[in-house]
Amino acid sequence: MRSGLLEIFQETYSELRPGYSPPELKIEFFAFANVNNTIRLRDGRLLVRLSDLLEGAPEAVLRAIAHILLAKMYRRPIDRGHAARYRKYVASHEIVRKAHLVRQMRGRKRLRLARGHYYDLDAIFEDLNTRFFHGLMARPRMSWSQSKTRRILGHYDPAHNAIIISRIFDHPAVPRYVLEYIVYHEMLHLKHPVKLRGSRRCVHSAEFEAEERLFPRAAEANAFLKRL
Ligand SMILES: [Zn+2]
Structure with a gap:
C-alpha cells in the first residue's frame, strides 16, 4: 500500500x-x-x-x-x-x-482538562452562566492549571480564550461556592475586557467590583481564601 x-x-x-x-x-x-x-x-x-x-x-x-x-x-x-x-x-x-x-x-x-478529580469546570461555568449571566456567555476553554499554584488562583487568557483555575481548588476540602467565586471572577473578566494600563495583569473597574459583590457568598469565600 x-x-x-x-x-x-x-x-x-x-x-x-x-x-x-x-x-x-x-x-x-x-x-x-x-x-x-x-x-x-x-x-x-x-x-x-x-x-x-x-x-x-x-x-x-x-x-x-x-x-x-x-x-x-x-x-x-x-x-x-x-x-x-x-x-x-x-x-x-x-x-x-x-x-x-x-x-x-x-x-x-481536550474536555478532560476541564474535568478534575472533584469538580468539572465546564459544569461550574454553565451553572454560573445560567444563574448570573442569563446563559448568554459563550464558554471559553476551561482548564485546571498544570501545577497546584497558590500564586495565581485563576486567570483569564484572552489570547487563547481560556479560563485557567489553580488545581488547588480541585479538592473535597474546597467548598463549591469558593470555586464558583473564583470562576465567577474570571467570567467577569470576560464580560469586562481589560483596558491595558501599564503592565498590571488584573485590572478591576468600579463596575467590575460592583458586579463581583453580587455573588451571594462573596464575604465567606474571601474569608476561606485568606485562610489558604
Ligand atoms: Zn481579576
Whole structure:
C-alpha cells in the first residue's frame, strides 16, 4: 500500500516535470483534526503528510492528491479532473462522518482538562452562566492549571480564550461556592475586557467590583481564601 503510494507520487512527479528525476520522497499518514495534506521540500527531500482519513482511499483519489500537492509545490496548473475527484471523495459521506468522529474523539481529549478529580469546570461555568449571566456567555476553554499554584488562583487568557483555575481548588476540602467565586471572577473578566494600563495583569473597574459583590457568598469565600 505505502510502496504503491510512493510509485504514484514518483509517476505524478514525472508527468509534471518530464526530464527531471524525482527527489527522495517521504510519505506518511498523519492524524490531522481535519482533512489536511501538506508537502514540503527539506534538504532536497520531499516530505508529504497525508491525512489519515485518506488511508485506504481508492488509487484514483491518491493520484489526484499526489497531483494537487506536487502541482502546488512546482507551481503547475492543477488539473480540473483531479481537483474534482479529490473534492468529491472528501465530501463523500464516509469521509465526512470519519472526520466528524475524529474531531469528536480529539474534542473529548481536550474536555478532560476541564474535568478534575472533584469538580468539572465546564459544569461550574454553565451553572454560573445560567444563574448570573442569563446563559448568554459563550464558554471559553476551561482548564485546571498544570501545577497546584497558590500564586495565581485563576486567570483569564484572552489570547487563547481560556479560563485557567489553580488545581488547588480541585479538592473535597474546597467548598463549591469558593470555586464558583473564583470562576465567577474570571467570567467577569470576560464580560469586562481589560483596558491595558501599564503592565498590571488584573485590572478591576468600579463596575467590575460592583458586579463581583453580587455573588451571594462573596464575604465567606474571601474569608476561606485568606485562610489558604
Ligand atoms: Zn481579576
